[in-house]
Amino acid sequence: QVQLVESGGGLVQAGGSLRLSCAASGSAFTSAVMDWYRQAPGKQREWVAVITSRHKTNYADSVKGRFSISRDNAKNTVYLQMNSLKPEDTAVYYCHTPTMGVWGQGTLVTVSS
Numbered sequence: 436q437v438q439l440v441e442s443g444g445g446l447v448q449a450g451g452s453l454r455l456s457c458a459a460s461g462s463a464f465t466s467a468v469m470d471w472y473r474q475a476p477g478k479q480r481e482w483v484a485v486i487t488s489r490h491k492t493n494y495a496d497s498v499k500g501r502f503s504i505s506r507d508n509a510k511n512t513v514y515l516q517m518n519s520l521k522p523e524d525t526a527v528y529y530c531h532t533p534t535m536g537v538w539g540q541g542t543l544v545t546v547s548s
Contacts, residue, residue, distance in 0.1 A: 437461040437537045439530045444542030447520055451546070455515040457530030457539055467534040469506060469513040473526035474541075480529070486513060498524075520546045 443455040457469070470485035484494045484504040492504050503516040513530065525546050530539035 439539035441539045441542040444544045446545045452518045457513045459511045464511040465508045467532045472529045475526040522548045
């Protein structure tokens with residue numbers, strides 16, 4: 436059973452940056468599609484970004500140009516680099532793999548104005 440563990444969340448001022456990490460257990464990581472979702476208080480969970488096993492990426496319009504998803508298959512880790520953060524980026528960020536239907540526990544990002 437694959438497990439996903441996120442880290443890197445925290446409090447940052449508007450305009451700042453954070454890098455989230457998602458460490459995956461298991462050997463299936465290298466072939467898995469990985470994505471990030473987020474859920475703001477009182478709102479539905481929304482998709483943020485995706486990366487395929489061949490490193491092809493795509494982003495939600497709300498984060499395009501500010502966020503960057505990447506992966507290191509040698510470390511079984513996927514990253515979300517978040518720049519130019521805005522208060523509306525405040526949310527719990529979840530790592531997910533649709534390939535295996537597994538979610539991480541989430542990490543909280545708070546952006547102060």
